[in-house]
Amino acid sequence: MTKVLMKGNEAIGAAAIAAGCKYFFGYPITPQSELPEYMSRELPKIGGVFLQSESEVAAINMVYGASGAGARVMTSSSSPGISLKQEGISYIAAAELPCLICNIMRGGPGLGGIQPSQTDYFQATRGGGNGDYRLLAFAPANIQEMVDLIIEGFDLADIYRNPVMICGDGMLGQMMEPVEFTNHTKRELPEKTWATTGTQGKRKPNIINSLYLEASILEDHNKHLIEKYNKIKENEVRVETVGLEDAQLVFSAYGTTSRIVKSAMTMLQEEGYKVGLIRPITIWPYPYDAFKKINEKCKDILVVEMNTGQMTDDVKIAVEGRQKVHFHGRQGGMIPSPEEIAQVARELLGGK
Incomplete structure (x- = not known):
């Protein structure tokens, strides 16, 4: 297949669409703003939805809702914007909803600057929100690898019912490299029987939730999550x-x-x-x-x-x-x- 010269942020959007993503919710922030710009132009062409939310907090909760309805959905931001999404990311992990989150990192702490950095390693690997949750977090080294991991990441999110984060940086987002969108291995994905798609009178209503008031029930839920994270550790380490x-x-x-x-x-x-x-x-x-x-x-x-x-x-x-x-x-x-x-x-x- 012919290679195409693309800026990293735009290649992320093209990879997401190639992976079947039809919904993007986000808010512009340097150095990843070309990604929502790309999605705003390209998603309507395939019957998808781009929505610039009023804030990063709103964006991640829109992701929660779309994923809960069974959609392939993503959001993106850069460091302080990802910080604002942390509560929602914790909710999504607790509710076991698949989605893709892309962080094109910049300098910090605080608002910091707009230049490339890797200041969010703790945030991505230790969990920036509350509770004992984990994200499957990839750190690509070039734009082709970023494209490949995004396409695979959507599948892994569905397989494990877990958020997947792509940890890039301002250099990867802004630089241009040749990429190709090869035919990736088709995985057998589980049916989303848990999604809130309407019962049509054929089943009991699905409930998506992260609130467990009984301590013993919450403990059982955490044990279930730990089993899932252990499977990810067994099967998905890349080096x-x-x-x-x-x-x-x-x-x-x-x-x-x-x-x-x-x-x-x-x-x-x-x-x-x-x-x-x-x-x-x-x-x-x-x-x-x-x-x-x-x-x-x-x-x-x-x-x-x-x-x-x-x-x-x-x-x-x-x-x-x-x-x-x-x-x-x-x-x-x-x-x-x-x-x-x-x-x-x-x-x-x-x-x-």
Whole structure:
């Protein structure tokens, strides 16, 4: 199939439509505003609905309603906008409703800035709303991967009846790359027998709810959710690993930053250093087992992120003290260069 040069935000919209999404509710915020603009133009052409809500809070509750009626639905925003959606995301997770949420991250905290960042790792992997819930969270490193994960993400949301989040950043949203919309594997999806589509006198009414006033009933519901999350951890971990068998130092990075790390790795390899990479594609569930494949002689891991070191907690859990975990990051929308990353690695490896 012919590749098409597309801006990341527009490719997200095209992927969602290719996946069968017909409903989008959202509110404009930089650096993801091209996505709702694209959906406002393209969804009506296929009989879909685009609605610019009066707020992010309204948007996520519209997603709740559309998903509850059995529709394929998505929303998108950028960091502070996703923060406003957190209560609704918790409700959707509790009610076991499938949907896709796209976060094109920007610098923070607060309103921060409009430049690329990865400041929402905690929010995506620990749950920004209340309660013991989880999102299946993907961190694509290029626009093609983002397209593929969006199409697959809609299916996984239906299979597990759970929200799926795509964690991009301002660079992925704004840059242009060639993409193709290949024929993805058709999955057998469960029938949405739980949806509020009207009984037509043939069944009892379906009730979608996240309120359980009896403590024992709420505990049973949480146990059920834990079983589902354990299945996701068993089946949906995605990771890329490079050179772990003989690396003197292993990088861990995701998303846009992993691309910059790969450039730094090329520089170091040309100088004779042996370096490896663990790139989480799912940041939840996290690929803890990948770190067990690092050779015993490797003593250092360098985590690189565009934040203050949020993923280092997961890396420390993964290595269980086998390696020393170091961090290099840039904040506020600053993007690390391959040269500065390579220099940090050289210093850890005893070079100049």
